[in-house]
Amino acid sequence: MKIAVLGSTGSIGNSLLNIINKNPKKINIILLTANKNHKKLFKYAKKFNVKNLIITNPQSYKILKSKTKNLKINVFNNYECLNKIFKSKVDYVMSSIVGLSGLEPTLKIIKFTKKIAIANKESIICGWNLIKKELIKYNTEFIPVDSEHFSIWYGLKNSEKNKLECIYLTASGGSIQKTPIEKINKLKIKDLLSHPNWSMGQKITIDSATMMNKLFEIIEARNIFNIEYKNIIVVIHPSSYIHAILKYNDGMIKIIAHDTTMEIPIFNSIFGDKNKKFNSKKINYKIMNNLNFKKVDKKKYPAIKLLKNLPTKFSLFDTIIVSANDFLVEMFLNKIISFNDIYKKIKYVINLEELQKFRNLKPKNVNEIINLNRYVHFKLREKCV
Structure with a gap:
């Protein structure tokens, strides 16, 4: 299997490479990319014998270029080089560059891969019509990697989507879930960056606390699954064990659950069609017996009200x-x-x-x-x- 990783030094990239480290057979990493972290990128290049690297920060590019001058490693500083790197389609690409800077590389690499897993919210929210056009043009399979959207995608496999009545997205409540409303603005940044369930970057942790991340996930779900906002419902679920609930118009309900690790959706995005086993924990009966679903308190999380200000169409x-x-x-x-x-x-x-x-x-x-x-x-x- 030949793969490439855009944003290989962030949390998603780290998780993916950790999975590959546990399943090294027949996986050939063609390309790794980063913005500034030349030390980690060089470390991964040596560890996984990667011959092509892209690092976009000019200073980091100079340092990495110097480090690799006596090695058989090609170092580039932008994504115009993809034609030089890929002579044929690879099997899999992970797109996990943070922020809007991930959109253009995502669009550029679609033509070079049979399957693309996208963990970049901004690309799916802001550029979905452009992404969809490229996916169709180059017959590239798409898998969303956010735990909620992967769960929806997983739940909809082999099912009749026309029977889907509504989707429930779960939200942990973030770092303020146990904080009274009147005390929220007195919290220190370090308190707000302490998520009870997930280990994430600073930006996404704050988005979890404001619940902007859930607003973005509603927009993503509308784009990916072509479902109206009125049929996407957010509920508070503090343990983050259930990631999505699918309710069908025939009365059936699917509940998609997994442990709070991004390695599960990432693993399945790579190996889901290859009958490989992920060594997961046993079902947590304590959590299952106390799912503790609640409606979102819009006074505590007013960001969710912004949905009313958004147009229903992309x-x-x-x-x-x-x-x-x-x-x-x-x-x-x-x-x-x-x-x-x-x-x-x-x-x-x-x-x-x-x-x-x-x-x-x-x-x-x-x-x-x-x-x-x-x-x-x-x-x-x-x-x-």
Whole structure:
């Protein structure tokens, strides 16, 4: 099996390479990529005998180029080199570059792979029509890797999708799940970065606490599975053991559960059709006997109310909310705004009259998305920070 990993030094990339390390036979890694982390990228290149690396940060590129000058390793600093690397389609690509910077590499690599697993929310939210076009053009299979969307995808396999009545997405409640509303804004950043169930990056951990991540997952589910917002329901499930519930119009219900590790959806995205065994834990009866589902408290998690402000159809307006959130979470982590300001300022931006025209416009190319992202950041600097 020949594979490539975009974003190999992040949490998803690390998990994937850990899986490959446990299943090394007949897996040939053709390409690994990173932004800045040249040390880890070089370590992985040596460990897995990888001959092609892409690292986009200019300084990191110079360092890595120097490190590999006497080795048979090709080092590139952008994704224009893919034609040089791939002489035929590989079997599998993981796209796990963080943020909107992952969209263009994702689009570029689809033509070079039989199957692509995407763990990049921003790409699916902002550029789904562009991705879908490339998938169809090059007959490339797509698998979503977010635990919730993978669970939906898994549950819908071999079933009649036209019978699907609604989808329930579960949310842990993040680091504030046990914090009274009046005390949330007094929490320190380190407290908000302490997720009770998952080990994630800072950005996604804050998104979990605001529940913006769940709003994004609703948008993703609409795009991937072509289901209306009114048929996607979010429920609080503190243990994160159940990831999705599918209710069918014939009265049947599927509950998809797995341990809180991303290795399970990643493993299945690679080996799901090869009858390989994942060494998972036994079913946790303690959790199963106390699933503790609750409705979302919209006073505690007001971000979920933003769904009412979004157009029901895919458009460039989805990019606006992603861009605003990215910028404001960074401002919060840099101690420029408060935690509660994230929601307030997102609401302000998406209600700006000058941005309403994007509700009915679909992106024609990546540049439209990137330029709109920059413009949203500009408006936030001008008006909110």
